[in-house]
Amino acid sequence: MAKPASKAGKKSSEEVFAGFQALRAEQRQLASKISELEMDLNEHKIVLETLRGVEGSRRCFRLVGGVLLERTVEGALPELQANLSRLPAALAALHDQLARKGQAINDYIETHDIRLQRGAASAPAPDQPDQPAHPPKANVLVPSA
Template identity: 70%
Template sequence: MAKNTGKGNKSKSNEEVFAGFQNLRSEQRQLANKISELEMDLNEHKIVIETLRGVEAARKCFRMVGGVLVERTVADVLPELEGNRDRLPAALQALNEQLARKGQEINDYIERHDIRVQRGADSEPAAAAAADTKTNVLAASA
């Protein structure tokens, strides 16, 4: 644990502030990755459903369920795929709302801890100016 001398328990060290910021950014990236993954799943579901609609219902097909390849018929698989396809937009909407809230949480964290995020090599003059004032500065590579 870092010592907070004379500033009380509310004060955090620069390392703690940076770690908190990095944690929030990591959570934001995970949400964005999950959204991307679900969007790809939705597109794959649409393609497979469109393909299976042109096939006779008694024809056998294979489906991956929990890492296991299962043999079924088109008549069994198609309703399941359509149900999944219908539920994916709601899940995507919920994740997009979480992503928006996480972005707001990051902005609040930046404001609360007086953080200035700098990107790239052009940030060096701003870093020199920041040395004169008491603020937290994060430099992120693009």
């Protein structure tokens, strides 16, 4: 009777794999968001550089949520500068979340005794051009029992 009780508390390999995949997906989403904000930061810097050399009463346009807004340069500059000053803090927070997510993945791997194996697929020989090239497998999750 002790064995069924211990198995009920233990996750199956499919559940462990699904949990691991979910953590990795969250990590990829964070990395994607960081990349997006870094691009926004660079775009804000470029636009601010450009607009600083322009007369303040000149019209400019800004796309916000799919809506094109008409502003003057002197009205748009403070908004852009405020956004630019907030972006580094947001990036720092996301980098911190990414580091915590990486630690959570490492803890999950240790807790469930997971081993990642790198697949090693060989490239087709040059004298056999008819065979399709198969990309090497990235990671294989192997739960140890």
